[in-house]
Structures are given as C-alpha cells and as structure tokens.
Amino acid sequence: MENLLSLFLTTFTLVSFFKTASAVDLIAQTHSISDGKSSLVSKGGSFKLGFFSPGKSKNRYLGIWYNNIREETVVWVANRDKPINDSSGILKMNTTGSNFVLLGQNNNSVFWSTNSSKQAQSPILQLLDSGNLVLRDEKDENAQNYLWQSFDYPCDTLLPGMKLGWDLRTGLNRRLTSWKSEDDPSPGDLTWEMELHSFPEPVMWMGSKEFLRSGPWNGIQFSGKPTKSLPLLKFSFISNEDEVYTIIHMVNNSLIGRMVLNRTSSRSLRQFLIWSETDKKWTLYAGFPRDQCDSYGICGANGNCVLSASPFCQCLERFRPKLEEKWNTNDWSDGCVRNKPLKYCQINDRFAKYEGLKLPDTTHTWINRSMNLKECRAKCLSNCTCMAYTNTDVREGGSGCAIWFGDLIDIKQIPGGGQYLYVRVSASELEAKDEKWMVGVIVAAAAALILVMLLVGYYIWRRRRTDFEGEGNEGQKEDMELPSFDLSVIASATDNFSLSNKLGEGGFGPVYKGRLADGQEIAVKRLSRTSGQGLRELKNEVILIAKLQHRNLVRLLGCCIQGAENLLIYEFMPNKSLDFFIFDQTRGKLLDWPKRFNIIGGVARGLLYLHQDSRLRIIHRDLKASNVLLDTGLNPKISDFGLARTFGGDETEGNTNRVVGTYGYMAPEYAIDGQFSIKSDVFSFGILMLEIISGKRSKGFYHMNQSLNLIGHAWRLWKEGRPLELIDENIGDSCIESEVLRSIQISLLCMQLRPEDRPTMSSVVQMLGSERPLPQPTEPGFCLGQNTGDSASTTQPPSANEVTITLLEGR
Ligand SMILES: *[C@@H]1O[C@H](CO)[C@@H](O)[C@H](O)[C@H]1NC(C)=O
Ligand SMILES: *[C@@H]1O[C@H](CO)[C@@H](O)[C@H](O)[C@H]1NC(C)=O
Ligand SMILES: *[C@@H]1O[C@H](CO)[C@@H](O)[C@H](O)[C@H]1NC(C)=O
Ligand SMILES: *[C@@H]1O[C@H](CO)[C@@H](O)[C@H](O)[C@H]1NC(C)=O
Ligand SMILES: *[C@@H]1O[C@H](CO)[C@@H](O)[C@H](O)[C@H]1NC(C)=O
Ligand SMILES: *[C@@H]1O[C@H](CO)[C@@H](O)[C@H](O)[C@H]1NC(C)=O
Ligand SMILES: *[C@@H]1O[C@H](CO)[C@@H](O)[C@H](O)[C@H]1NC(C)=O
Ligand SMILES: *[C@@H]1O[C@H](CO)[C@@H](O)[C@H](O)[C@H]1NC(C)=O
Helix, strand or coil, rough: HHHHHHHHHHHHHHHHHHHCCCCEEEEECCCCECCCCEECCCCCCCCEEEEEECCCCCCEEEEECCCCCCCEEEEEECCCCCCCCCCCCCEEEEECCCCCEEEEEEECCEEEEEEECCCCCCCCEEEECCCCCCEEEECCCCCEEEEEEEHHCCCEEEEEEEEEEEEECEEEECEEEEEECEEEEEEEEEEEEEEEEEEEEEEEECCCCEEEECCCCCCCCCCCCCCCCCEEEEEEEECCCCCEEEEEEECCCCCCEECCCCCCCCCCEEEEEECCCCCEEEEEEEEEECCCCCCCCCCCCCCCCCCCCCCEEECCCCCCCHHHHHHEEEEEEEEEEECCCCCCCCCCCEEEEEEEECCCCCCCCCCEEECCHHHHHHHCCCCCEEEEEECCCCCCEEECCEEEECCCCCCCEECCEEEEEEEEECCHHHHHCCCCHHHHHHHHHHHHHHHHHHHHHHHHHHHHHHHHHHHCCCHHHHHHHCCCHHHHHHHHHHCCCCCCHEEEECCEEEEEEECCCCCCCEEEECCCCCCCCHHHHHHHHHHHHHHHHHHCCCCCCEEECCCCCEEEEEEEECCCCCHHHHHCCCCHCCCHHHHHHHHHHHHHHHHHHHHHHCCCCCECCCCCCHEHHHHHCCCCCCCCCCEEEECCCCCCCEECCEEEEECCCHHHHHHHHHHEEEEHHHHHHHHHHHHHHCCCCCCCCCCCCCCHHHHHHHHHHHHCHHHHHHEEEECCCCHHHHHHHHHHHHCCCCCEECCHHHCHHHHHHHHHHCCCCCCCCCCCCCCEEECCCHHHHHCCCCCCCCCEEECCCCC
C-alpha cells in the first residue's frame, strides 16, 4: 500500500517534471513547482524561476535568474527573509483564494505568497521574458492586467523596464535593497530609492545615513551624471500625480544588462553590469560612486567638491570656510559661509550664477514646473529662507522653477556637465566682484543721487507752495508724494504674506506683520479685491494719512499699488488694538485706570486733530476699539482712515448714499439717515469711552434687563445715582472716582441723540483736562436693546456683524 502510494506520487511528480522540462512559462490551479524537480522558464528563454541556494548557504530560496547565462545570477528572490531549510519547498495555488503560496511540504507553513487582494476567475502565475513574474487572470482579455508582479517588489536588482520609485495611488515604493551577504539574500543595509521631495531624486542610503545622490532629474538626465555618456542605456524619469519613478532601458535589446546594489563590492556599491558573451562574464559598464566627490556632503554646507582641485573640497565662489583652521586640516564638515553675510532678508539681494553643478540635496525644496526663471527668481527673493533657484528642466532654454531653502548640501562640480544654479548673495558681494560693474554702479549711484536731490528740492519747493496756496487741487499729483514700496519688498518682509505673520482681519482685508531689510517692523494692510473699497477710497486713505502727523495717529509709511495688490504699509504697533485688552479678562488687568484715562485723552486729542487741527477736516466715520492701536507705552494711536473723507473749508456735514461704519458705534442720524458729521464721530467716541470704562462691548452687551443695551444700562445707572457700578472690575483699586465719574458724564454727553447737543472734540478735550462743572446729560440715543420703543430716541440699529459694513442706499 505504501509502495503504491509512493509510486503514485513519483509518477505524479514525474509528470509535472516533464511538464516543466518542456519549458512551461506559467502555472495555474492544478500545477505547482517544487524544489529540485521543476521550474518555470520564460517564453523567450531569458529567465527561469526555481529553487536555489546562494553561495555556501544550504537554505533554499525561490528565485529568478538568467536562464541562458552559465554564471548563476539571481535577480529576484521571493522568500528572501524566510528561507526554507530543506528541499521541501513547493509553490502552488492557495486553494481558497487566487494567490500563489510557497510552502514547506513537511510543514505546512507559508514561506511566501503573492498578496493580491483581487479575486481572479482563473488565476495563473507567469514568468515573462523581461524577468517579471506576474499573477493574472487567464480569463482577463487584457494580459497586461497584473494582479501582482515581482517588478513591484524588487530585491537588489533593477532590470531594464523595471520602475524604481513610487506609485502614489497605492503608496507602493519600489526600491532596491542589497543582500546581506553573498550567502544571504535577506535585506542588507544598502538601499537605493526615490526620495519623494518636492523635487524628487534617487538617493542611496547606508542604513539611515544618506550616502550617495545622483542629483535631481533635469529633463535630460540626473544632474550629477558625468558628461561621459552611457550610450548603451536610456534613462527616463517620470513625475506626475500618479507616479514618480525612474526606469532604465537597454538601447540595444540584444544586450543583457542589470543594475545591482552590491554591498561586498569594494569599487562600486551600485553597478550597471553588462553580460559579455565573448568573455562569458559580467562587465562593469557604470559604477557608483565614481569618485570621492560622490560621497554625500563631503564638503559640508555650501561647499563644492571639485575633483581637479586640491584639496577637492572648495567653498562655492563668494563663500569662505566657516572654520578656517579646521578646514585647512581637511575636515570640511562645517562647510562654508558667505563672505558677506545676508543681513535679514535684503530685497536687493542678488543671485550669483554657478554653472556645471550637481544640484544640491533636494530635501528642502519647492518646485513649480510651469514657472519660468524670472518668476522663479522673484519667488526665491520673496522668501527669506530661499537660498537658491534654478530651472527644473534645462531643455529648450530652460523651464520650471526649483528653489532651495537653507544650506546647500552635496554640490559637486561636473566638468563639462552639470547644471546652473543661482545662489543668493548680498548685493555688495556681487558688485565688489566685478570692477567694471563697480564703475557702472558708481556712475548710476551718482546719477541717482543727483536725481534724488533734484526731487527733494522740488518736493520742498512744492510743499512750501501748497502750504501757501491751500488745498485747492487734490489729485494725482498728490500720489507722487507717497513713498511707494515695491511688492517684492513687502512680500519678502511679510514672508510672502504667510499666515504666521497675519495680525488680524481689518474691515477691508487682512493685516500682516512684516520686517523690512533694515529691521524696521511694519504692519501691512492688504486690501482684499472683493472688499467694497475701490481705488478711490484707497487713494483717499493713502493721501490723507500720509499727510497727517500726530502722536495719536498711526503713521502710514507708504503704499504699494501693483497689479492686483493694494497694500498700505503702517508703522507696527506691538501691542495690538484696544479691544484686545479691554474686553479680555486677563489682559484687561494690564490697563489700570490711569492708563485707560490716558488712552481716552489720547484718542480725544487724535480725533480733535482730525476734526480741527489738521489742515483738512477729517471725519473718521469708523472709530471703534479695534481701530485704536497701542504702542509699546500703551499710548493710543487711531488707525484705519479708509472711510474718512475730506472736506475743504467750513463744511462740517454731508450726506452720503454710502453708509460706512460699524454698528454699535454709529450715531443714530448716521445709521438711520446716512447723515454724518464730526458729531457722529463724537458719538462713536462716547461709546468708546463707555467701553473703556466698563470693559464691555457696546454690541453684544446683555444685561439682566434685556431691553437695555450698554448705553441704556449706563444711562439707567447714571439716573439712579450709582454710575460707579459701571466700572470694569479689572480697574480695581487704581480707580480715581472723580475722574471716572467725570468720564462717564462726558461719554453720556457725547452720546446725546441730537448732534447739536453733543460737545465738539475740543470741548471734550477741555472737559477731560479740567475740573470745572459739566452740563447734565439727557437720555442718550440708542438706549434700548432688542425691544424697540416707539420714540425716535430709542430706535435700535439693525444688528450686524462686528466688522465694518458698507451699506449702499438706493437714492
Ligand atoms: C528546519 O527548521 C525547522 C523549524 O524551523 C526545524 O525544526 C528543523 O530542525 C530544521 N531542519 C534543519 C535540517 O535544520
Ligand atoms: C489562502 O488564502 C486565504 C485567503 O486569501 C487565507 O485566509 C489562507 O490562509 C491562505 N492559505 C494559505 C495556505 O496560505
Ligand atoms: C512547523 O513549523 C513550526 C515552526 O515554523 C513548528 O513549530 C512546527 O512544529 C512544525 N510542524 C511540523 C509538522 O514540522
Ligand atoms: C505584499 O507583500 C509585500 C512584501 O512581499 C509587502 O511589502 C506589501 O505590503 C504586501 N501588500 C499587501 C497589499 O499586503
Ligand atoms: C546589438 O548588439 C548585438 C550584439 O552585441 C550586435 O550584434 C548588434 O549589431 C547590435 N545592434 C545595434 C543596433 O547596435
Ligand atoms: C558583488 O561584488 C563582488 C565583488 O566584486 C562579486 O564577487 C559579486 O558577485 C557581486 N555580487 C552581485 C550580486 O553582483
Ligand atoms: C505654478 O506657476 C504657475 C505660473 O506662474 C501658476 O499659475 C500656478 O498657480 C503655480 N502653481 C503652484 C502650485 O504654485
Ligand atoms: C518660505 O519657505 C519656508 C520653507 O523653509 C516655508 O515653510 C514657507 O512657507 C515659505 N514661505 C512662502 C511664502 O512660500
């Protein structure tokens, strides 16, 4: 019985042996290949799949090797880290799924398996003549529809047609890993893979140490490739949304070649070998590393490895060793620094062109393949951390933009090859370099100086004249007096309007913090294109504020109107705005009563200046806590004149079809009828005072008696003889009762319903500064909250959001 069974088994294996002997290239459900007895041979006869033991090892592995090369050359191993220790291996179909599994016969443990998640009606495992072992559905008409393929799981060998890199859709990373040793195909510490940086490049790693780079692809080749071309090979590089990979093809398909990572080779760790039929052996066609200069980052930051120089580590031109002494002992690890350091981020920085380089490490890069070199330069200039830029593609005169942040690592001079790179250097550096340039610069500078002097002279002359002539003709001429900033300067100062520099959102767009090249801090108001503010208002604001100089007004340093960008550049106020303090429980404590009283006085004087003392009569129209900025000494500065309007002569009142301002601060006649005057500013000032005293917002104030808003609440406390209950708890002991009482009374006077009952700002300033008795206020305007009364004095403005609004009233 036993004999019979073994006879049967022998017959069976013999049958399958004969099958493979007649060179089958695929196995299906009922077939298998087993160790020592059977194998697969690809249809063209190039490759063979079977069991083998590498070197001196006794372990058995399932692998693929060249079929018609005598020297056993394994290109792929299935169970590379799970060897079978006897000759019991069998590869067959998993009975329950559509995958193929490698089993040890005596022990039914799985040593390896294809791992397709897709089901196939009639799965087959086929060895292609490219050396690719593929799992596919025989019923699938598309034979290229692989459910699994060995090319997706490379070992140490890259065969022609095999991709090295990423399938971004599945996250598959095809990379090479060396064998541990000649006898052990399990993964060693040498890997070669595509780095998915913004600007991708293949990198060789030794363990976790970056070891060799070939430089990023430049449209023709990898930028570190030597000029000596490799006519037998054709490299391609693909980078798109779905995939990033490199692939090699043999130019002459009758040649046999492979790329392999070889840990044990003393010459080249990565070799491209070609089979020599005459010598019957593999010959090295291209090796990597080629020379000392390929050693990653050998010359340190901003160093350039020049093989023909001695020592071969040189600083890039216009750079010098960071530590001279260390450098001179041939320890280059500290690299190089600029001769003339970059101060902050000078907008007049230059870019020096270097040619013939292997481009630096691309770990910290950014690219845009549709930008041109000019746009690229601007992009780099606008980011203070950007150190260099170049084209991503050098074909047809160059296209695309790659920029580098931080130090430039691993540059190599490629004689007669390589790529150009523009490196940021200080302007003085570049000018000092070339004396002819210098002469030009001096002449230009002299000319510029003369021009400036002429302009200044003209300016002074004109200034005098207009002072005498009065403000007759405002117009475009005025624009010229404004300091105009270049967009690139501002972009650079604000780190290209980065989110981290955003200070807040004003009525007409975001405000950014910035730092000019000389270190001066600025606030940049970026007027959004969608805002209601047109060029007209913008110019108004710019012209107005540029003329106004008062210690309680925020200073406009200049503007930038360029393309779609409308920017206003102000002095920077480190302490933000008043609302940031008074409405905040903790920060509110920083403002004691003397500080608050000082703020009230400062705003009053600033407003008085706008209304009366400046040569123009300006109504602010949007006075509110968030438009009062605080300097380092917590002194107030009024900002945001975008809505102000000028009036010549005695005109103090106007009617507009555009109501602008912020509800909660608007005077009744303005909110309801669009009537505005200096007295509507006085009303807003009254509310602002109330907010400073109470620490409560006029809008969004809720009291237990819900019908009262902040004004009504204040009025009621006043009437009931307990106005001190209005005081913000944060003021605490610092409170000077007489001053607070006086301030409450003044604020109520400012909020009288009829504009003519309100004091002017000059009276307000006087009242604040003296101790003379004050008139008694009557009921203010806008006293009631949600429940609107029927008298005019209790009309509630429509509720609206915090931000400044612009209503267009059809008239
Ligand atoms: C093979 O491995 C199995 C377990 O992994 C062990 O039991 C067996 O002794 C090994 N055989 C040889 C010949 O080393
Ligand atoms: C066969 O495949 C099924 C599902 O894919 C799996 O659960 C099972 O463990 C596999 N069997 C072997 C022997 O690998
Ligand atoms: C199969 O292998 C496992 C370890 O891989 C071992 O524990 C078990 O004893 C083996 N079974 C047989 C029947 O050899
Ligand atoms: C398939 O197996 C490989 C190892 O051979 C592994 O890296 C990969 O993640 C597996 N894929 C799936 C879908 O399980
Ligand atoms: C390709 O290589 C073979 C073998 O070296 C040679 O005979 C043949 O001429 C080559 N073909 C071309 C187009 O170079
Ligand atoms: C690696 O290089 C050594 C020495 O040059 C050579 O003997 C060996 O065959 C190479 N291994 C592979 C996988 O090419
Ligand atoms: C790339 O540059 C082009 C041209 O300047 C521009 O239209 C595009 O928005 C840029 N893309 C990115 C992602 O910055
Ligand atoms: C400037 O470069 C840094 C990278 O170092 C980046 O984080 C930042 O977003 C860049 N700024 C702009 C505006 O692109």
